[in-house]
């Protein structure tokens with residue numbers, strides 16, 4: 001059999017909302033054309049993010065019931081810790097409520113004001129935490145969009161006071177492409193040469209490992225689990241949002257071996273998250289995560305995830321959407337700048353049309369999220385690409401849901417000429433894309 005299918009059946013269901021065209025228009029206007037501000041009951045298909053939106057397995061739901069809610073030393077933490085130690089090889093495991101808390105703990109401990117964090121691409125929250133720690137976030141993606149550019153990485157040590165190197169696996173900011181093992185190893189060697197820690201932002205570690213088994217001949221036929229184990233053992237520190245490859249609705253972690261750095265992070269953990277054996281989570285969350293971390297590297301699951309994303313990408317390309325190739329596992333990215341040339345904030349323009357057409361919510365990875373405000377008061381410094389991201393929540397939507405999205409996308413492509421650009425009417429100084437209000441031009 002070559003046809004792919006979901007390697008699970010559905011045990012519990014949730015109704016979908018079908019707002020009318022008039023309701024969608026009213027909701028979009030009231031939200032200032034920012035889809036983050038639309039209530040979920042006004043959304044038909046929600047591809048905003050793959051973060052915290054996955055469906056848990058029966059085994060995870062039953063793990064919730066055995067959660068131990070003791071304040072200190074809970075059994076649930078020990079189970080989580082043991083699963084993370086096996087997977088990563090790190091001795092020190094700090095649970096946190098989500099990825100950005102982990103970023104804050106590590107970056108505030110590692111960075112001194114003026115120092116640089118160098119990355120293939122810092123995700124938006126990571127960049128914010130580098131900057132909040134007084135540091136400078138330097139992005140050096142290789143032309144493939146996944147790896148870090150090794151030549152520029154080496155050169156950065158001459159121009160910056162580099163405190164850490166961060167590999168975001170997979171590179172969510174630039175299309176969800178993987179960081180290959182070859183690149184991880186070469187980065188490791190450069191970090192050793194200059195004596196700085198290599199950290200992994202491991203939110204999508206299982207998807208990265210799966211892509212390594214497809215792309216690097218050395219790993220053909222290897223299990224994604226073994227590849228993930230090797231990735232982790234190449235790093236000094238990892239942080240992760242477990243709302244992605246933990247397949248649970250909340251959670252994150254820091255893991256490392258350095259006991260001094262771990263002790264410093266733990267002090268912050270206690271002040272901001274909670275006692276070190278629950279870190280802002282309920283015991284039951286830690287149990288669900290421990291189980292999710294075992295399920296996420298199953299080859300049949302990862303193969304289904306890859307094939308459904310590729311099928312979706314091909315279907316969107318067939319109706320005229322400029323799809324960023326190759327398609328990764330967690331999302332399909334559209335080059336909105338190519339579809340809507342000459343329009344201001346083209347990714348936001350495309351998002352608004354998709355919502356009007358079918359109640360579809362996707363997200364923007366373009367100038368609103370990644371561009372910079374010109375300190376001299378001129379127009380924004382645009383981001384490298386104007387992308388719309390259709391994210392695929394784990395184990396949630398079937399192919400017929402995605403077919404509905406493709407049909408709506410086809411209608412939007414047909415009227416692309418008539419779609420207006422957008423301007424910003426309100427923005428906040430940090431992570432403005434979450435709160436901005438826009439208006440058509």
Ligand code: F0G
Nearest residue numbers: 049051098099100123125172203241243
């Ligand atoms: N790093 C990466 C690569 C991410 O994609 C995210 C979140 C984070 C860190 C922060 O984790 O949300 O748990 O605090 N990405 C989500 C997204 C929000 O939609 O891509 P968090």
